[in-house]
Amino acid sequence: MDSLSEVEVQALIAHAELVDPVETPNNNHYSFYPQTLEDAGAYFRCFRVDWSSAYPALVARGLMVATPERVALTESGLAAARTVRAQRPPIWYFYKEYYTAGPKSAAFARYCEEVFGKHLHQANFSDMPQLDFLLEVAALDATMRVLDLGCGVGMIAEYISDVTGAHVWGMDYMPEAIAAAQVRTTAKRDRLAFDVGNLDALPYPDGAFDAILSVDTLYMPRNLDDTLRRIYRMLAPGGQFFVFWMEMVWDPDASRTMLEPNQTTLATALTRVGLTFRAWDFSAGTWGLMQRKRVVAERMRAEFEAEGNGFIYENLMAESIADSGEYDSTSCNFRRYLYQVRV
Ligand SMILES: C[S@@+](CC[C@H](N)C(=O)[O-])C[C@H]1O[C@@H](n2cnc3c(N)ncnc32)[C@H](O)[C@@H]1O
Known part of the structure; x- marks a missing residue:
């Protein structure tokens, strides 16, 4: 190519x-x-x-x-x-447009502030309580090397480094996102680095990181098992990795077993490759986050459109699948978990 x-x-x-x-x-x-x-x-x-x-x-x-x-x-x-x-694939061009327009969008910045609690250019379902929970469990400090896989424009990586002092690398396959991250963080080069790379061919040596995280990105590898094996090898002794993962069952007549924390696509892949894990359920909070996404996106629609970013509005609406009712675990067709794997 x-x-x-x-x-x-x-x-x-x-x-x-x-x-x-x-x-x-x-x-x-x-x-x-x-x-x-x-x-x-x-x-x-x-x-x-x-x-x-x-x-x-x-x-x-x-x-x-x-x-x-x-x-x-x-x-x-x-x-x-x-x-x-x-x-x-089609989604590559979606991300290319999203990371070209998103960093310049004042509407998206305000949207993230209101919906997530802080503007970190989120393309995810993790509000600040979820992200801060991860940081509490990970107990990162300034001596640690951390990798954010699928970092987008790297504002989450930057936040993690700012809060913990850790040296954080961010990797994403979209050059526009990595370029934006590099320009924005020039003054923090001593503790932040960003690379273009692909989950299908991770460009880091074995044992390179004390912690690896991935927020709503491990759906993307062509071979999840291979990527998980590779991630595990990139961890140093005592290292750990964290994955925010959403599982959906679209067919109302289908079995809901795979919504269980040890039955999701990620959990079964982890088990297949011989890794044990712990999982925390964030579904109820994510239901509320989706409701906020929808309400705020609808309210801000004209602002997105005035910027020429109607596609961001449409995407935000499409990914907000919660209705206006209370979260009900028996009828909700998704679960969101934070998985932790330790070496
Ligand atoms: C749903 S977004 C999540 C971004 C970011 N982690 C966040 O929470 O805002 C998925 C990210 O994965 C990146 N991505 C998709 N496929 C990839 C691949 N094969 N290798 C590396 N990055 C990929 C996209 O560019 C995008 O930034």
Whole structure:
């Protein structure tokens, strides 16, 4: 993929979407099964470019064929398209837009302050009581090396370092987010560092950290078991890792067993790879957080739209699935846990 330009990547993916559309679980940022190339352009959100300049080079490389009527993928073109699409799924473009617009959005800053209790540019379901609970259990201090996996723009990593004095690294696969984190924290370089990296190929040596945390990000690895094994190896003796995790059951007729703390997707993966864990249930608080998300987002809708950030409003509404009633564990279709694994 390194040898392909963005316009070539988009042309390949768009054509693949017509003949072999992707079904991406855990992704509500794209309407699937486009009927036309124009529909497929929605995949790239605000980054959609004109693909026509890509065709001559793609044809020359044997990835596409051109007839007077149309251009189409060759067999090797479809294989190449599948590879680039796996590296840039629809949610990649969502995060690219989110981390381009979010740090400049005054509306989002005010929204986070009100909903979470502090503006840390949260893309998550952890309000400040949840985050501070994690810090209390983790008992971090200034001698410790901490890694925040999927750190986004790194405001949570910065908060943790500010509060505990720990040296915190943040890693995320979105270059725009890491660039924003680096610029914002230049004056704190002695205790904060940020790297572009992928959960599928973690770029840190074994034993490098005393604590690793991940807030609403471990849904993303292609192979959760492999990523968990790798995270465990990156911990120093006595180290620990923490994961904020949400489990949902969408089908009202399906079994709810997997909402149990030892039956979630994460818990079963931890068990499979031989790791024992402790879990705390934050579902009731998260229900209230979701209700706040919805109420505040609705109230601030015009502010988001005036900034040209209506997509942030829409995303906030889509992820707030609690109704206005009280939390009821028997009917609630999600659970939120903090998991802790110790070396
Ligand atoms: C739901 S957001 C959570 C962000 C942040 N932890 C927070 O709590 O606000 C998920 C984050 O994971 C990042 N991400 C998604 N897939 C990734 C991957 N394969 N490798 C590294 N980061 C990834 C996204 O860019 C995004 O910042």
